Amino acid sequence: MNPVFDWHALAPDVVLAATVLLTLVATFLLPDRDATQVSRIAAIGVLAALVPVVTLANDGADRAMFDGAYVVDNYALALKAFFLVAAYVTILLSVDYIQEGDYYRGEFYFLLLTSVLGMSVMASARDLITMFVALETISIPTFVLAAYRKHDRVSNEAGVKYYVIGVLSSALMLYGMSLIFGYAGSTRLAEIGAQVSAAGAPPLLAVAVFLSLVGFAFKVSAVPFHFWAPDTYEGAPTPVTAFLSVSSKAGGFVALLNIVFFGFYGVDGAGTELWWPVIWVLAALSMTLGNLAALRQTNVVRMLAYSSVAQGGFMLVPFAAAGIAGAAGDLGQADTAFGAVVIYLLVYGAMNLGAFAVVIAAARRTRSAEISSFAGLFQTSPTLAVLMTVFMASLAGIPPLAGWFAKFVMFQSAVEAGGAWGITLAVVAGVNSVIAFFYYAGVMRQMWFKEPAGEDRSEIEVPYALTGALAITAAVTLVVGVYPQLFARVGELAF
Amino acid sequence: MIAALDITPTYYLVVAAALFTIGGVGLLVRRNTLVMFMCIELMLNAANLTFVTFAKALDDIGGQVIVFFTLVVAAAEVAVGLAIIVAIFRRRQDVTADDVSALRG
Numbered sequence: 001m002n003p004v005f006d007w008h009a010l011a012p013d014v015v016l017a018a019t020v021l022l023t024l025v026a027t028f029l030l031p032d033r034d035a036t037q038v039s040r041i042a043a044i045g046v047l048a049a050l051v052p053v054v055t056l057a058n059d060g061a062d063r064a065m066f067d068g069a070y071v072v073d074n075y076a077l078a079l080k081a082f083f084l085v086a087a088y089v090t091i092l093l094s095v096d097y098i099q100e101g102d103y104y105r106g107e108f109y110f111l112l113l114t115s116v117l118g119m120s121v122m123a124s125a126r127d128l129i130t131m132f133v134a135l136e137t138i139s140i141p142t143f144v145l146a147a148y149r150k151h152d153r154v155s156n157e158a159g160v161k162y163y164v165i166g167v168l169s170s171a172l173m174l175y176g177m178s179l180i181f182g183y184a185g186s187t188r189l190a191e192i193g194a195q196v197s198a199a200g201a202p203p204l205l206a207v208a209v210f211l212s213l214v215g216f217a218f219k220v221s222a223v224p225f226h227f228w229a230p231d232t233y234e235g236a237p238t239p240v241t242a243f244l245s246v247s248s249k250a251g252g253f254v255a256l257l258n259i260v261f262f263g264f265y266g267v268d269g270a271g272t273e274l275w276w277p278v279i280w281v282l283a284a285l286s287m288t289l290g291n292l293a294a295l296r297q298t299n300v301v302r303m304l305a306y307s308s309v310a311q312g313g314f315m316l317v318p319f320a321a322a323g324i325a326g327a328a329g330d331l332g333q334a335d336t337a338f339g340a341v342v343i344y345l346l347v348y349g350a351m352n353l354g355a356f357a358v359v360i361a362a363a364r365r366t367r368s369a370e371i372s373s374f375a376g377l378f379q380t381s382p383t384l385a386v387l388m389t390v391f392m393a394s395l396a397g398i399p400p401l402a403g404w405f406a407k408f409v410m411f412q413s414a415v416e417a418g419g420a421w422g423i424t425l426a427v428v429a430g431v432n433s434v435i436a437f438f439y440y441a442g443v444m445r446q447m448w449f450k451e452p453a454g455e456d457r458s459e460i461e462v463p464y465a466l467t468g469a470l471a472i473t474a475a476v477t478l479v480v481g482v483y484p485q486l487f488a489r490v491g492e493l494a495f
Numbered sequence: 496m497i498a499a500l501d502i503t504p505t506y507y508l509v510v511a512a513a514l515f516t517i518g519g520v521g522l523l524v525r526r527n528t529l530v531m532f533m534c535i536e537l538m539l540n541a542a543n544l545t546f547v548t549f550a551k552a553l554d555d556i557g558g559q560v561i562v563f564f565t566l567v568v569a570a571a572e573v574a575v576g577l578a579i580i581v582a583i584f585r586r587r588q589d590v591t592a593d594d595v596s597a598l599r600g
Binding site: 128150 | 515
């Protein structure tokens with residue numbers, strides 16, 4: 001049997017793979033390893049990969065290849081588009097940071113895009129082997145990126161911590177996958193789902209599911225598997241931290257969605273009891289401990305790290321809600337809840353990348369990531385202060401910003417899933433939204449009500465690439481807040 | 496004469512589970528980063544052994560194919576891991592995990 005290649009469906013990944021190779025070759029051929037040129041190649045390549053995503057979405061047909069191991073449907077396309085746009089914004093964030101650092105430059109974009117290629121494949125992966133390879137393609141370049149400032153002790157430490165935890169989580173996940181393979185007799189998620197529905201859930205499968213969920217929990221830094229995140233986020237170069245906390249985390253969530261929705265869910269929600277309690281606990285712990293730890297932080301990057309742990313918890317809420325609804329036999333509600341995960345992911349990506357863009361812009365003057373370094377930002381750079389306020393308010397979930405809409409669908413999914421567990425989770429999420437407001441408001445207070453510390457009170461100069469990143473993320477945060485149907489439709493189409 | 500033992504897939508699965516546990520415990524107990532890497536390799540190979548055993552028992556080639564992918568991925572991981580270790584060693588002449596603690600979690 002010859003495999004069928006649908007080149008149109010493969011086009012986004014092929015363009016991205018070609019760009020990856022081109023950036024590597026260009027790095028070595030360009031005089032003085034001119035990173036500005038390489039960053040342009042990378043940015044153009046990412047935008048070029050978006051073109052086939054749009055034409056495929058226009059076409060609308062679901063395309064399956066390699067015996068169903070690689071599928072391009074609306075869900076995959078929505079996530080591919082998200083990963084590509086997030087990659088483009090990350091490149092914009094990195095250009096000046098990398099150019100001004102004294103480190104190897106062009107290779108940065110090679111590593112970044114390799115990781116994005118893994119994410120793009122992950123969106124389409126419907127098979128354990130494909131998922132494993134895609135997840136490792138996402139992870140391995142990010143280990144190097146975290147340790148990118150190789151003469152810097154803190155960056156080394158960030159790299160080694162991330163590496164050990166990343167590899168450990170792959171090992172747990174792979175062992176879980178091997179047991180699933182033994183149970184289902186296939187690596188295709190669809191056949192695993194069919195087996196779950198047909199044969200029920202023996203204890204072996206429970207162990208297998210638990211091991212793979214723990215593996216993914218490390219990737220999405222869910223409590224109690226989050227302890228690497230704050231150290232890695234603080235030690236890594238800030239654009240890399242933005243990438244880790246948005247794209248890499250989203251990659252983990254997409255993997256989790258794939259294996260749970262297409263696999264453990266079963267064809268009719270038969271397997272939900274296996275996984276929803278685990279995810280319920282992860283969600284409740286991540287929200288609570290993430291927020292409480294974020295309250296104590298004085299460093300804005302560490303605060304954003306714990307905030308991203310907490311936001312990950314919020315993203316797990318509709319996940320658990322989908323399991324509760326599925327267990328009750330309400331399959332339509334379960335699909336809506338899975339859609340809510342995707343919506344939250346897209347919104348979180350925009351507002352978190354935006355917050356990091358402001359942190360990078362402000363650090364160009366202050367050379368500091370302390371929250372106190374934001375003091376009086378409104379007096380020196382009013383635009384940056386207003387944008388930071390928008391992103392912080394959106395992360396806190398204040399209307400009419402995108403974060404509010406994401407929180408709304410999250411609450412809705414938990415409440416409508418119903419049952420004592422669904423309502424309890426909604427209450428936990430509600431309390432945590434209030435706690436979260438305090439540390440986001442802490443940054444706002446510094447910017448608006450404190451006097452600037454330094455002598456230099458001129459406006460912070462923001463390079464044009466960073467301006468672009470701020471414009472894109474702010475536009476998404478504002479537009480989706482005012483006109484949420486835009487993303488709501490994506491959530492509906494995806495499931 | 497040694498009596499012919501009937502080796503069933505269960506034996507292999509038990510060996511794999513033992514390897515996985517040894518690797519996991521080793522990772523938690525040992526403080527030398529290089530030994531920690533070896534423990535992770537043990538865990539990955541336990542997964543490989545399980546895949547091959549099931550592939551043989553189920554007569555499905557898919558399980559054997561994934562082992563090749565795992566080997567390649569593990570090789571890439573070790574290359575990156577050793578590179579990071581070398582970067583640390585150049586600065587500190589020591590690779591004990593406890594010393595890598597400028598950041599507090």
